[in-house]
């Protein structure tokens with residue numbers, strides 16, 4: 342179990358050379374009414390070992406931001422740099438987890454987890470694959486279902502399988518888009534703690550999109566609140582808790598204060614987005 346070290350400030354260096362740089366990024370998508378601007382001059386640096394959560398109204402452009410770092414979307418203007426080089430395509434250094442289960446229905450649980458390990462871009466020696474697959478099946482509570490296909494699993498189990506697949510490849514970056522959103526409260530909390538354990542053991546850099554303010558505070562070293570569409574950065578908040586971190590941070594008075602501050606900002610942006618939608622439907 343994690344233990345909270347609330348007296349230690351976050352130890353994540355936010356100076357020096359960033360691993361990821363969003364540089365004055367603009368994204369526009371074509372629509373029947375002309376180009377729709379989704380991101381509007383957004384700049385953000387992410388450093389090695391940081392856990393950055395993105396919070397903002399539905400449809401404001403958060404997934405688009407992550408998709409650029411994943412290599413799925415190119416900016417209309419500006420640049421997205423990974424270790425100083427423009428991101429042009431997906432790569433095994435970036436594990437992406439979406440809310441909808443990213444699993445292959447025709448493969449068993451064991452085969453799904455092993456899949457990424459077999460790709461030639463993955464550097465894990467073949468002799469270690471079986472052990473890694475077993476470890477993640479155990480961690481995710483899937484060991485008894487090793488030879489089942491996803492259609493025989495519950496929704497929550499399929500999402501745990503998607504997490505196991507992403508973790509097993511041990512990417513340097515985890516890009517997570519509402520990864521726990523479809524899980525029941527208890528499983529969600531267990532998956533959050535497991536993620537903290539994986540990060541503690543493997544030292545990854547994480548970008549998480551979440552609608553849960555509590556989840557963002559519990560997991561992140563920094564929280565980026567973005568505006569209604571087109572998304573810009575509204576505020577960046579440093580979370581004052583160090584790692585390893587555990588359930589007791591929820592009791593810290595600073596947790597409640599942060600929650601109130603972030604909720605207020607997010608509510609304001611939701612209200613702005615709703616006003617826009619009303620104007621669009623006029």
Ligand SMILES: Nc1ncnc2c1ncn2[C@@H]1O[C@H](COP(=O)(O)OP(=O)(O)OP(=O)(O)O)[C@@H](O)[C@H]1O
Nearest residue numbers: 370371379397398399400401402403404405406570
């Ligand atoms: N490839 C695309 N082509 C056209 N429009 C797109 C494309 N991708 C996203 N959009 C639109 O861009 C806007 C922002 O979408 P995005 O998924 O980035 O928002 P989001 O903040 O992640 O939303 P949510 O919180 O609901 O998941 C939406 O209006 C969406 O319909």
